[in-house]
Amino acid sequence: xxxxxxxxxxxxxxxxxxxxxxxxxxxxxxxxxxxxxxxxxxxxxxxxxxxxxxxxxxxxxxxxxxxxxxxxxxxxxxxxxxxxxxxxxxxxxxxxxxxxxxxxxxxxxxxxxxxxxxxxxxxxxxxxxxxxxxxxxxxxxxxxxxxxxxxxxxxxxxxxxxxxxxxxxxxxxxxxxxxxxxxxxxxxxxxxxxxxxxxxxxxxxxxxxxxxxxxxxxxxxxxxxxxxxxxxxxxxxxxxxxxxxxxxxxxxxxxxxxxxxxxxxxxxxxxxxxxxxxxxxxxxxxxxxxxxxxxx
Amino acid sequence: xxxxxxxxxxxxxxxxxxxxxxxxxxxxxxxxxxxxxxxxxxxxxxxxxxxxxxxxxxxxxxxxxxxxxxxxxxxxxxxxxxxxxxxxxxxxxxxxxxxxxxxxxxxxxxxxxxxxxxxxxxxxxxxxxxxxxxxxxxxxxxxxxxxxxxxxxxxxxxxxxxxxxxxxxxxxxxxxxxxxxxxxxxxxxxxxxxxxxxxxxxxxxxxxxxxxxxxxxxxxxxxxxxxxxxxxxxxxxxxxxxxxxxxxxxxxxxxxxxxxxxxxxxxxxxxxxxxxxxxxxxxxxxxxxxx
Numbered sequence: 141x142x143x144x145x146x147x148x149x150x151x152x153x154x155x156x157x158x159x160x161x162x163x164x165x166x167x168x169x170x171x172x173x174x175x176x177x178x179x180x181x182x183x184x185x186x187x188x189x190x191x192x193x194x195x196x197x198x199x200x201x202x203x204x205x206x207x208x209x210x211x212x213x214x215x216x217x218x219x220x221x222x223x224x225x226x227x228x229x230x231x232x233x234x235x236x237x238x239x240x241x242x243x244x245x246x247x248x249x250x251x252x253x254x255x256x257x258x259x260x261x262x263x264x265x266x267x268x269x270x271x272x273x274x275x276x277x278x279x280x281x282x283x284x285x286x287x288x289x290x291x292x293x294x295x296x297x298x299x300x301x302x303x304x305x306x307x308x309x310x311x312x313x314x315x316x317x318x319x320x321x322x323x324x325x326x327x328x329x330x331x332x333x334x335x336x337x338x339x340x341x342x343x344x345x346x347x348x349x350x351x352x353x354x355x356x357x358x359x360x361x362x363x364x365x366x367x368x369x370x371x372x373x374x375x376x377x378x379x380x381x382x383x384x385x386x387x388x389x390x391x392x393x394x395x396x397x398x399x400x401x402x403x404x405x406x407x408x409x410x411x412x413x414x415x416x417x418x419x420x421x422x423x424x425x426x427x428x429x430x431x432x433x434x435x436x
Numbered sequence: 437x438x439x440x441x442x443x444x445x446x447x448x449x450x451x452x453x454x455x456x457x458x459x460x461x462x463x464x465x466x467x468x469x470x471x472x473x474x475x476x477x478x479x480x481x482x483x484x485x486x487x488x489x490x491x492x493x494x495x496x497x498x499x500x501x502x503x504x505x506x507x508x509x510x511x512x513x514x515x516x517x518x519x520x521x522x523x524x525x526x527x528x529x530x531x532x533x534x535x536x537x538x539x540x541x542x543x544x545x546x547x548x549x550x551x552x553x554x555x556x557x558x559x560x561x562x563x564x565x566x567x568x569x570x571x572x573x574x575x576x577x578x579x580x581x582x583x584x585x586x587x588x589x590x591x592x593x594x595x596x597x598x599x600x601x602x603x604x605x606x607x608x609x610x611x612x613x614x615x616x617x618x619x620x621x622x623x624x625x626x627x628x629x630x631x632x633x634x635x636x637x638x639x640x641x642x643x644x645x646x647x648x649x650x651x652x653x654x655x656x657x658x659x660x661x662x663x664x665x666x667x668x669x670x671x672x673x674x675x676x677x678x679x680x681x682x683x684x685x686x687x688x689x690x691x692x693x694x695x696x697x698x699x700x701x702x703x704x705x706x707x708x709x710x711x712x713x714x715x716x717x718x719x720x721x722x723x724x725x726x727x
Contacts, residue, residue: 221658224666246635246663258639260663263670323717334614336714355509356524359532372657375681375713377508377524380483381534383713384508387486388537396714398614399657431665432614432678434716435601 177421180237180274181209183216190417191281199280205244206265207274213237213421218411220404220428222275224264230426231271238275238426239414241282241290241407242399250277282410289413290406291350297405298329303348310350311365319343319367319393326369332401334432338379339367339386339393351394355381368394371402401430439702443499443548444471446478446700450552453699455559462554467506468539469548475499477704480693482686484549485710486538493545497706500549501692503556503685506542507535552692562586563695564630564688571687572628572651573607587629587641597621597675600649610683612714616661617668617675623648630684633660642667648674653684682712 178186188195196202205222215235219226222240230238243250245261255261268275282289291309295301303312314322320341327335349361351370355377362368362385373379373396382394404427411425443466451458467484477497481488483504492500500506509524529535542549556563565588569575574590592600598619605613626649627641633655641650655661655678667673686709693707 221662223662224669228669242658242662246659246666248658254636260666260670260672264666320717327717335717336612336614337717338713338715341715354524356528359524359529359535363533375654376483376504377510379713380485380504381508384486384538385534387490388534390533395717431616433619434612434614435598435605 178213178418179209180204180207180211180213180276183213183237183418184209184276186417187278187281187414190413191285193281193284193286196280200249201277201279202281203277205240205250205275205277206268207272211236211272211274213274215422215424216411216414216418217424217426218407218414219426220400220407223428224260224267226426226428227264227268227271227273227275230424231267231273233424233426235422235424235426236271236273238273239278239407239410240275241277241279241403241410243277244275278410282406288406289409290403293404293406293409294350294402296409298326305347310361312348313346314348316344316346319345319395322348322367322369323395326395326397326401330397330401330405330430332397332430332432334398334401334430334434336396336434337393338382338396341393343367343391343393345393351378353399354378358382362392362394365392367392370394370396372396372399398430398432400428400432404428404430441475441700441702442471443469443473443475443550446475446499447471447550449699450555450696453695454555456555459555459558463505463510463551464553464555465551467549467551468542469498469546471548473498473546473548475548475703477706478693478696478700480689480696480705480707481710482682482689483710486541488708488710489538489541489545489547491708492547495706495708497704498545498547499703500547501552501696502549503551503553503689503692505551506538506549556688556692563691564685565628567687567689567691568630568684569628571608572604574628586637587627589644589647590626590628591624592626594622594624597623597649600626600675601677604651604677604679608679608683608687610679611712612716613680613683614678615675616665616678617649617673621648621674623674625649626651629653630688631681632656635659635663638663642673649677650675651677651679651684653679654681680712680714682710686710 216237217230217235218239221242222238222244245252287309300312303314305311305313319339323335323337345366347365349365349368351358351368353373358378385392408425411423414423478499479492479497480501484500484502484506507526577590597617600623601615625646627647628651631653633652638660664676690707693705696705
């Protein structure tokens with residue numbers, strides 16, 4: 141999800157309660173004390189100290205989802221999403237603290253009340269429990285940091301930092317090229333096989349705006365740019381709005397990437413950032429990978 | 437000259453023929469034009485895109501019956517955490533050039549747009565599901581036909597996920613379905629769903645043992661999509677074929693046209709598919725949309 145959802149003002153106590161309940165299920169078995177390392181809580185405290193903006197204690201997103209603050213951390217894995225596969229890979233490399241940008245239990249609030257008998261929920265929780273994993277979400281504050289940590293990674297991955305317009309991380313003036321070439325560049329830089337295009341691939345574009353998951357966010361940007369670069373948006377609203385814009389004769393288009401491809405690089409950036417103030421334990425970026433593919 | 441009928445009279449006839457009590461308030465209201473307008477012809481479609489409206493005008497049909505709304509947003513809907521965003525009103529869109537262009541086109545051509553979603557969904561048989569299964573060529577294999585389920589299972593001769601994708605893509609004429617899973621994985625049992633797919637519906641679908649593949653419309657990428665990704669990792673399933681909302685919902689608009697013809701004899705009725713909005717990166721063909 142993105143900054144446009146005003147994460148810092150969208151506290152939701154009901155969901156927060158549920159998420160805390162889920163975390164409590166896995167009360168930590170281990171405390172600190174291993175080789176003078178850090179606990180998960182101490183890692184989070186250091187993040188709060190270095191984020192450079194006031195911490196919003198009302199966030200329901202940036203909280204523990206599995207395990208709790210007192211678990212001793214052997215290694216940190218920063219990732220776009222704590223999928224089961226990511227938990228397995230992180231654990232295999234010895235990391236037990238997963239810092240995830242997106243949910244663990246398949247909803248924004250990590251609401252688990254309806255999942256207690258779900259076989260996949262149980263399996264995922266058991267795997268985490270058996271491997272003493274702690275999962276903490278780092279979404280709202282990583283977006284709210286100046287500059288936005290997710291877009292910082294995205295701009296670097298695209299090689300577009302130098303094209304930013306007035307330091308607005310959502311708008312670029314790239315050397316004139318075609319919509320199709322932008323799509324190809326995006327697919328290659330973000331290692332995605334699921335990039336989709338709306339509009340004429342031959343359309344010449346220069347000013348590119350980063351779109352939003354929401355219609356209002358996309359309507360705000362498209363009139364001011366030649367094309368939108370969107371990471372997941374709803375198909376009945378944003379996508380159709382872009383299609384109608386093209387059909388109305390305006391010289392516009394859009395490239396749509398998966399949510400994952402749009403935000404993955406930002407968590408590589410997060411791993412790098414963590415290393416600047418956490419030196420006691422290994423920190424790695426574990427890619428979630430965009431597993432979607434479009435048949436030839 | 438053909439017998440005269442107004443848009444409002446068509447809606448009343450729909451209400452009478454629905455087969456279940458009419459639900460109101462609902463999504464099913466006039467989104468543009470006057471209910472008392474004389475109908476020259478009816479177009480059904482998934483979404484009343486500008487292209488569909490242009491083709492309706494060219495075909496001299498002025499009543500559009502659509503599953504989605506002309507100004508994109510679900511205006512009456514509550515904000516959801518599932519990515520629909522906050523309700524976004526036409527007042528907020530006022531200055532947008534695309535909004536203005538579409539609004540003016542609709543007004544200039546005296547089009548009437550009526551949405552048919554909630555009540556079409558409330559019928560005893562899921563018309564969207566029925567039509568999608570038929571378009572997939574699997575309708576005869578249906579076991580639960582007539583039941584009010586929003587998903588259906590098919591056991592096919594064993595094939596690979598990649599082969600199944602090719603079949604589905606060919607039958608639905610899609611350019612850019614997105615696939616999750618290993619193309620070489622052997623698959624047999626397929627569950628078909630349609631439209632926006634959320635976790636509660638997906639978990640219901642997966643209660644049936646042995647489902648290898650789920651055919652879906654639009655799963656949210658932080659909800660149903662990663663759920664199924666984890667499902668695959670856990671060794672419980674093989675693949676998801678994501679048709680897109682249009683791909684999964686358009687056949688149902690054809691079904692609406694077929695159904696309307698059974699009780700609206702006065703005016704011509706045509707299904708105009710909106711067509712898939714997407715092209716694949718690297719595609720050569722560049723224009724058009726409607727199939």
